[in-house]
Amino acid sequence: KQEVTQIPAALSVPEGENLVLNCSFTDSAIYNLQWFRQDPGKGLTSLLLIQSSQREQTSGRLNASLDKSSGRSTLYIAASQPGDSATYLCAVRLADRGSTLGRLYFGRGTQLTVWP
Amino acid sequence: NAGVTQTPKFQVLKTGQSMTLQCAQDMNHNSMYWYRQDPGMGLRLIYYSASEGTTDKGEVPNGYNVSRLNKREFSLRLESAAPSQTSVYFCASSRRRRGSPNYGYTFGSGTRLTVV
Numbered sequence: 399k400q401e402v403t404q405i406p407a408a409l410s411v412p413e414g415e416n417l418v419l420n421c422s423f424t425d426s427a428i429y430n431l432q433w434f435r436q437d438p439g440k441g442l443t444s445l446l447l448i449q450s451s452q453r454e455q456t457s458g459r460l461n462a463s464l465d466k467s468s469g470r471s472t473l474y475i476a477a478s479q480p481g482d483s484a485t486y487l488c489a490v491r492l493a494d495r496g497s498t499l500g501r502l503y504f505g506r507g508t509q510l511t512v513w514p
Numbered sequence: 515n516a517g518v519t520q521t522p523k524f525q526v527l528k529t530g531q532s533m534t535l536q537c538a539q540d541m542n543h544n545s546m547y548w549y550r551q552d553p554g555m556g557l558r559l560i561y562y563s564a565s566e567g568t569t570d571k572g573e574v575p576n577g578y579n580v581s582r583l584n585k586r587e588f589s590l591r592l593e594s595a596a597p598s599q600t601s602v603y604f605c606a607s608s609r610r611r612r613g614s615p616n617y618g619y620t621f622g623s624g625t626r627l628t629v630v
Binding site: 430489505 | 547554555556557559562572604606618619620621622623624626
């Protein structure tokens with residue numbers, strides 16, 4: 399069974415810092431990895447999607463890297479802002495294998511607080 | 515805007531009552547999913563539908579039924595609600611074909627259900 403772990407569980411930093419959120423997974427036979435943001439009481443917003451053949455993806459101040467062989471991904475947030483405060487979830491999608499049918503496996507998230 | 519629409523957003527049920535959570539997507543996605551999110555447990559898959567006409571159990575299917583009404587709509591039914599089903603429910607959809615340009619998931623905004 400795929401296990402996804404996110405470290406740290408919570409992070410509180412002052413505005414302007416560069417941040418690294420970590421995600422690890424046990425089964426390297428993934429098809430892709432997706433980072434989501436979740437604001438309190440809200441749904442999940444997709445931030446970045448990395449295919450298994452890719453090493454990284456960038457969107458604005460966000461950069462996500464993927465090392466499939468070691469089962470790791472990092473989300474880098476540059477010049478953090480209070481508006482970045484949210485929970486960040488990592489999810490991996492296994493290659494379609496009949497019963498799994500491409501389902502997502504989620505980590506429990508990193509709760510980020512950026513204070514002014 | 516294109517996306518995944520869930521109704522209702524909030525619901526309070528008494529133990530033993532039944533209800534159906536509705537989900538519709540307008541992105542022509544093949545696959546649809548129902549997750550529940552509980553504090554400390556992360557997101558867990560209840561049921562999924564890989565394509566129109568098929569449904570399969572996920573990690574926590576007990577107490578739920580689903581219907582894939584057509585390609586757009588995937589409903590989740592609680593036949594006899596229990597307090598343990600108090601949770602936030604998310605519907606999601608994705609393309610199934612690997613060659614699709616965006617093989618990621620899109621989530622709805624969630625339904626907050628309380629069973630008293």
